[in-house]
Amino acid sequence: MxxxxxxxxxxxxxxxxxxxxxxxxxxxxxxxxxxxxxxxxxxxxxxxxxxxxxxxxxxxxxxxxxxxxxxxxxxxxxxAPLSTPKELAQLVDARIVIEPTNAEWACKRATTQLCDALQETIDRLGASHTGATFAEFRDYWQADEDFHRIIAENADNPFVLAAFKTLGGQIQRFRFFAGKGVTDADSAIREHTAILQAFLDRDPERARVAMVEHLVGVRERSVRDSGGVE
Known part of the structure; x- marks a missing residue:
């Protein structure tokens, strides 16, 4: 047989x-x-x-x-053509609709294991190279992706998770780092750490606000890196 x-x-x-x-x-x-x-x-x-x-x-x-x-x-x-500044801003605006809710819901269900997993991604962000080619900043990009993905997966809503996945995360934005490297590592690490602290304190509302603040920063930096004006 x-x-x-x-x-x-x-x-x-x-x-x-x-x-x-x-x-x-x-x-x-x-x-x-x-x-x-x-x-x-x-x-x-x-x-x-x-x-x-x-x-x-x-x-x-x-x-x-x-x-x-x-x-x-x-x-x-x-x-695909490069995103325009307006399209990048719209992409992050779509993330602002979804990801703060993910952060709030995931924080309500936070465990030590979840907080450890988020801390590990932040540690990788700090240890990763941020050079001019994708090979150099790939580990940084992956750590950034993992941070947001872990939160989305732990929000425990498959429909919202599916919506999150269709947005493509940060990939479009990272096209603008080619040739010059990651330009906002310090800001991203600081903002991710603020989100994690809300998880550690088991404060869902603060997790939501911290995610909004992070994504607003991402939007401003994305537009700047693409040559547009916020």
Whole structure:
């Protein structure tokens, strides 16, 4: 009888490959090695990365949800244009609708383990490089993403979590760090720490306010980094 389920090792190997392809394409997009609005060749990417087309298609589908690439019917994928200052501000405004509620709800359910997990992401922010290429600031970006994701996951509402995930987090904003590096690490670490302190004090309302203040700061810095005026 044929085994209907792939071996665990094969599943892990496929996931590792899929993550590798995703990160390689993401890196090329953030670093600007692929021009905005340029057509993306799935076959070309597969040859470039020495993989089959399957993990490339999976990676592009994931990247479509972040807004980094766009899929056009009958034409395939293209590189998304850089966000305008107005679009960046609107993206953060959408986050302000969702994430302060996440912070409030997650704080109501805060545990020592949750606070430790948030502290660990802040420690990684402080220890990460913030240089000019995605390879240099990737760990910083991941720690920032993890902080907000952990809070969203612990808000215990799958519908709000789904809405949070569709926003693509900070990825669009990080495109503006290519070539100059992360410009607001000190501010972000200070603001994340204020949110964590509200969790440690089990103060949901203060967690909400601290998240609003953080995202307002993110909005102002995002517009500034994109060359716009808040």
């Amino acid at each position: 044929t085994d209907q389920h792939p071996a665990p090792g094969r599943v892990l190997q496929r996931k590792v490959l899929a993550d590798y392809v995703y990160e390689e394409i993401l890196s090329s997009l953030i670093d600007g090695r692929r021009e905005p609005s340029a057509t993306i060749s799935i076959d070309g990417l597969a040859r470039e990365l020495n993989v089959s087309q399957t993990p490339v298609r999976e990676a592009l589908a994931r990247l479509e949800h972040t807004g980094m690439v766009r899929r056009i019917a009958l034409k395939g994928y293209t590189v």
